[in-house]
Amino acid sequence: MICNKDRLFKLILWLIVVNKSATSTVTxxxxxxxxxxxxxxxxxxxxxxxxxxxxxxxxxxxxxxxxxxxxxxxxxxxxxxxxxxxxxxxxxxxxxxxxxxxxxxxxxxxxxxxxxxxxxxxxxxxxxxxxxxxxxxxxxxxxxxxxxxxxxxxxxxxxxLSTNFVKPYVYLMKANNWTSLYLVVDAGTITTPTVARDVSDAIKNIKGTQHTVFTIPVGSRNEDTYDTALREFRRSSRVLFFFGHSDSLKALLIYVTLEPFRNIAMFGNLTSLVDKDEYLKRAFGSLIVVTIAQYINQPxxxxxxxxxxxxxxxxxxxxxxxxxxxxxxxxxxxxxxxxxxxxxxxxxxxxxxxxxxxxxxxxxxxxxxxxxxxxxxxxxxxxxxxxxxTDMEIRQFNNETGDFETIIIQSGSNEKITQIRLLSWHGTGRFPSNEPVCGYAGNNPRCSQEGTWTAIMVSAVMVGIGLILATIGVGYSWRRYMAAQADFRSWWDLSDWRVSSSRTLMPCA
CATH class of the missing domain: 3.40.50.2300 (Response regulator)
Structure with missing residues (x-):
């Protein structure tokens, strides 16, 4: 009997404890x-x-x-x-x-x-x-x-957040070994100068890289400003990061831009002229867009x-x-x-x-x-x-659809890269190299060597054959000069394989 009472007491005590616990949760x-x-x-x-x-x-x-x-x-x-x-x-x-x-x-x-x-x-x-x-x-x-x-x-x-944009820029730099960057910042916009500052700070922390920042002052979106920026860019870098309004982008015809929102007056609509301007379509072939993932940007x-x-x-x-x-x-x-x-x-x-x-x-x-x-x-x-x-997207222009389509998604939580579709860059599946084949100023030693040997050969032929072949050599040089001028007019076409047919050099890796 004592044993049974003891068990009963323990049972009642256990029920009281459980009941108290349940009461505290409910109330x-x-x-x-x-x-x-x-x-x-x-x-x-x-x-x-x-x-x-x-x-x-x-x-x-x-x-x-x-x-x-x-x-x-x-x-x-x-x-x-x-x-x-x-x-x-x-x-x-x-x-x-x-x-x-x-x-x-x-x-x-x-x-x-x-x-x-x-x-x-x-x-x-x-x-x-x-x-x-x-x-x-x-x-x-x-x-x-x-x-x-x-x-x-x-x-x-x-x-x-502006800091979300830093990671895809850093990814592009490291994946393609871009060590010389040129940043153009449109001071007349609200958010993009902040993004440019964060990207600039990130570049400073990457060993072996250098960059230049060119600012478009408020009220200076004009041909003179763009001309100054492009001439400086051509001499110092191959990759241009642009931070600003889409109107500035379309005027500048640049390589990398920021378009976090679509159809909002603050940032503009990047695709508004695509169906009307064939020249702009060609320029968009050298354009990559870094932006918020579409499903993040839509409620x-x-x-x-x-x-x-x-x-x-x-x-x-x-x-x-x-x-x-x-x-x-x-x-x-x-x-x-x-x-x-x-x-x-x-x-x-x-x-x-x-x-x-x-x-x-x-x-x-x-x-x-x-x-x-x-x-x-x-x-x-x-x-x-x-x-x-947030997840970020890297987009490329599709000439057939007339829109920018996602090629890469970078996870915001773990930075994992997901390839949505292959890159199509001027007939290849890779981005341009960090430096043009003949250097920013066209004086890379490998091109100079080729020019030297060409000059020697041409001189020998001229001595042996005479004035007729000399005239042919002059005409050939003039043709190369005109090709170079055409290259400058299409400065935005950054493909390595746009090299004169007289050269036998392979594109840089």
């Missing part, structure tokens, strides 16, 4: 999450509140339903009605955020500064770091973000289904109506995805550790590092420093 205290979005009311920037705020608002409404009984979401917009010019906002952003934080911030278990971001990101980041408050920018990033001593609680989830079905709602909210609350659906993508969709990502990671974090201190912004930020989260059919990968890495 997990509701956490109040306050989202604070600083910004400006301007519509001159794709990161203005009339674009970004509707996506965040609709996401909060959705999350309020999905996580009912788990999270209570609140939201504050931080702006100054008197600031209508986006360039003025960065100068007052930290003051606005500080006043809100100390005087208007509502009580919450967690406060998150979540906004698109721009030049103001660094000043707001200094505040967030001092408060140890989680900060997420859904568009912008700067080098400071990767320094976790200066930015311990800053994440960035934008699909089109998934969840975001797409909410475009109409976002337009309605913007019209009602900001008195602004979008002119076309494309304006909502991809920055606006990125803000929506950032909210979904935040909710998923927060829920997972509290399931793992219900007692975690959510006020520790740097510890919470680390919960996002080195992981992939599936959102709206997209795989969102955040790296070891809290920056989103």
């Amino acid at each position: 997990r205290r509701i956490k109040t999450i306050n989202i604070a979005t600083p910004g400006s009311l301007t519509v001159s920037s794709a990161t203005g509140l009339p674009f970004i705020a509707p996506a965040i608002e609709s996401a909060i409404q959705e999350l309020q339903r999905e996580y009912a009984g788990v999270f209570n979401w609140t939201w504050d917009l931080i702006y100054d009605k008197s600031i209508t010019n986006y360039t003025d906002f960065p100068y007052s952003a930290d003051d606005l955020v500080a006043k809100w934080y100390y005087k208007q911030r509502p009580p919450a278990d967690l406060t998150v500064l979540l906004y698109a971001g721009g030049p103001e990101s660094e000043t707001i980041n200094r505040l967030a770091a001092g408060w140890n408050t989680l900060m997420i920018t859904s568009t912008a990033t700067v080098p400071t973000q990767r320094n976790k001593e200066l930015s311990p609680s800053w994440l960035t989830t934008g699909c089109c 998934g079905p969840e975001a797409t289904s909410r475009f109409a709602q976002w337009k309605s909210i913007s019209s009602t609350e900001f008195n602004y109506t979008y002119r076309q659906t494309e304006q909502l993508s991809p920055h606006v969709a990125s803000a929506y995805y950032t909210m979904l990502l935040l909710a998923e990671v927060l829920n997972e974090t509290l399931e793992d550790n219900p007692d975690m201190n959510l006020l520790d912004g740097s510890a919470l930020a680390r919960r996002f590092f080195n992981r992939t989260v599936k959102i709206d059919s997209l795989s969102v990968y955040v790296d070891e420093a809290g920056e989103r890495r």
Whole structure:
């Protein structure tokens, strides 16, 4: 009997323990999450509140339903009605955020500064770091973000970060042994000079490489500027990286460019003249495009289904109506995805550790590092420093379809290269070599040697045969000169095999 009572007591005790555990899971205290979005009311920037705020608002409404009984979401917009010019906002952003934080911030278990971001990101980041408050920018990033001593609680989830473009450029350089690069930067664009700076910094860190940066000043997209750039390029490099608007690209007829968005006024439409300009089609044969993977740049079905709602909210609350659906993508969709990502990671974090201190912004930020989260059919990968890495594409022009088609995809998470189709480069399957056959100035010793032997042979023949063959030799030289002039007029055709038929040299490997 004593033995049976002892067993019964243990059984009752075990049931009590299990029941207590189950109760604690079911009654997990509701956490109040306050989202604070600083910004400006301007519509001159794709990161203005009339674009970004509707996506965040609709996401909060959705999350309020999905996580009912788990999270209570609140939201504050931080702006100054008197600031209508986006360039003025960065100068007052930290003051606005500080006043809100100390005087208007509502009580919450967690406060998150979540906004698109721009030049103001660094000043707001200094505040967030001092408060140890989680900060997420859904568009912008700067080098400071990767320094976790200066930015311990800053994440960035934008699909089109400038640092994403560095890796495919580096891949192309290393895969083709390009050691002399020429960078042309159109200062009249918004994003591309930042990409050029990041690529330039990467080149500096690759041993044995050198590069020149040529800047097209604002308002200087003209023939004189292009002529100066091309003459300098011809003397010093074989590969030109271009960062700028598609109008500049089409005027310059260059080799490598950046086109992160299609059909958006900020970047232009690279294919707009393809069907009308046969000369441009020929030039596009020497053009490779580095860009965000198309499936990254296009919102998934969840975001797409909410475009109409976002337009309605913007019209009602900001008195602004979008002119076309494309304006909502991809920055606006990125803000929506950032909210979904935040909710998923927060829920997972509290399931793992219900007692975690959510006020520790740097510890919470680390919960996002080195992981992939599936959102709206997209795989969102955040790296070891809290920056989103996206797949990148290398595209080539297809003369038959009149469009640029993907030939290579580089994974954002592991940099793995996937060959979609073979490169077709002027009849071959390889990119041009680092240096022309006869050197940048045409004085490579192997070509000079050939010229010397040719001169000796011609002189011997002239002495033996006389004036008639001398005349033939002069005519031959004139033909070569005219061919060289033709080569210069088609400077953009970089193929090694465009060598005069009189030479027997093989193309460089």
